[in-house]
Amino acid sequence: MMFVSLVRILGLLLALVSATMILPICAALAYGEYGVISSFLIPIIFCFIVEIVLFFSTRRREFKLTSRSGFAVVALAWVSTSFLGAVPFMISGAIPDFADALFESVSGYTTTGATILAEVENLPRSINLWRMQMHWLGGMGIVALTVALLPILGVGGFQLIKAETTGPEKGKITPKITVTAKILWFIYIAFTLVQTVLLMLAGMDFFDALGHSFATVGTGGFSSKNLSLGGFANVPAEWICIIFMLFAGVNFSLYYRLFTGRGIELLQNTELKAYLTIVFGAIFIVVPFIMPLYHSFGTAFRYAAFHVVSIITTTGFSTADYSKWHPAAQAVLFFLMFIGGCSGSTAGGIKVIRWVIMGKQMGIEVKRMLHPHGVFSIQLNKHAARKDMVFNVSAFMFLYFFVVMITAIITAVDGADLLTSVTASLAITGNIGPGFGNVGPAYNFGSFSSFTKYWLSFAMITGRLELYTMLVFFMPAFWKK
Structure with a gap:
């Protein structure tokens, strides 16, 4: 029964994701790119035929999800969706090599933003829109979208959401998980629409405004x-x-609390305060070091703010080649790659809350040396945190840096220098995008071998699903009944 549930959910999810290809088809029609339309129509037709067959062959079976099958559904959903996303690249000829197409697709869905393309302006506009649209689908979560639109998954939906959501704390903002998913997606869509309108007012055309809103939000x-x-x-x-x-x-759940009259919770949120402190602190550290390059405080502040926010939120946009900045400014950006955004956001990385927890635990250990018999607890959001949270965070961070280390070794074996290897592994595992060296903002990931691209694709999905969801498959206990 669990196998039937797994196959049926994957079929529904792929059909839903393929349906979103209608938007780039509309772009192809609008811009006269008629030869590209079949690149999207073929996967749409294939996925819907498969889903129709699955529906009629399993319609009398009930869904049954356990925590184990929840991990399997989410991991396989992201892998299969990544393969699906690569199809338009290959059929259109925009990225004919499979390893390259898969890398670009995984980078899109995981919101990494690392690319193998040196020239994107020559791509059909519909293909470029598809690249940016994948960010938007993967940002809030393709499984979360499926749960929001398909109430039939509501019973086991929380298992799926937990396996896909970022951060150490996973909960609901409403009693029903389907309602929670819909609320989060509503906020997500609202931000996207507002930004699109603002970018158009700033002078962008509708295509670029929508695409960059997809990639930003x-x-x-x-x-x-x-x-x-x-x-x-x-x-x-x-x-x-x-x-x-x-x-x-x-954290998008904070916006829900703000819109429902509980804005005081934003002022009390420990992670949000730390996040904003890090952002503005980093900006004001960077500005003095790059002012001699731009000869203006306003210009230097804009460039510093843009790249600090871009890196800590793991967006990966750039407006300048920061590899030419003062080494101290580069060092700040480098350390931001270790942090990431808030839990429950669309950002990648380790997450601010985990660093806050480890920092508070360090303070407790110092106090314990001075007061051996004292009783201390970590305070988050004006409340005592769970005692096992430190163990959870410590294990995650060990595993995170282990994946970073393995990825750095693999890229180094492929011929990358030390700076490129280390920052590429951080950028890939943390879903950041550009790094330093030969994977800086002026370069791309196209020079790596096919094997390395496959590993980097795996590392991107692993990082997006916060390690455990993918790595659990390599544990013997997972395969035991």
Whole structure:
């Protein structure tokens, strides 16, 4: 029964994701790219035929999900969706090599924003829209979207959401998980629409405004310009993206509390306060070091704010080649790659709350040395946190850096220098996008071998699902009855 549930849910999910290809088909029609339409129609037709067959062959079976099958559904959903996303690239000829197409697709869905393409402006606009649209689908979560639209998954939906949601604390903001998913997606869509309108008012056309809103709110980073957002030379658009990247790095459940009259909880939220402190602290550290390069406080502040927010939220947009900045400014950006956004946001990385917990635990250990018989607890949001949270966070961070280390070794074996290897592994595992060295904002990931691209694709999905959901398959206990 669990196998039937697994197959049926995957069929529904793939049919739903393939249906979103209607938007790039509309773009292809609008821009006269008729030869590209079949690249999207073929996977749509295939997925719907498969779903129809599955529906009629399993319609009398009931859904049954356990915690084990929940992990399997989410992991296989992300893998199969990534394969599906690569199909339009290959059929259209935009990215004919399978390893490259899969890498680009995984990077899109996981909102990493790392690319193998040196030239994106020559791509059909519909293909570019698909690249940016994948960020938007993966940002809030493709499984969360499925749970929101298909109430039939409500019974076991919380198991799926837990396996996909980021952060150490996973809960509901309403009693029903389907309602929770719908609320989060409603907020997500509202942000996207508002940003699209603002970018159009700033001078972007509808195509670029929508695509960059997809990439901003989803904290992805794919752009229709080779120079990323800097290619538009549009200062108002840069500020709009700074604001919405900052918003996207916040726990979306806090917006629900704000809209329902519980705004006081934002002021009490420990992670939000730490997040904003890190962002503004990093900006004011970077500005003095890059002012000699830009000869203006306002310009230096804009560039510093853009790249600090872009890196900590793991969006990966760029408006300048920060590899040419003062080493101290680069060091700040490098350390931000270790942090990430808030839990429950669309941002990747380790997450601010985990660093807060480890920092508070360090303070407790110092107090314990001075007061051996004292009783201390970690305070989060004005309340005592669970005692097992430190163990959970410590295990996660060990596993995170282990994956980063393995990824760095694999890229180094492929011929990358130390700086490139280390920052590429951080950028991939943390779903950040560009790194330093040969994977900096002026370069791409196309030089790696096919094997390395497959591993990087695996690392991106592993990082997006916060490690355990993917790595649990390698534990013998998972396969025992």
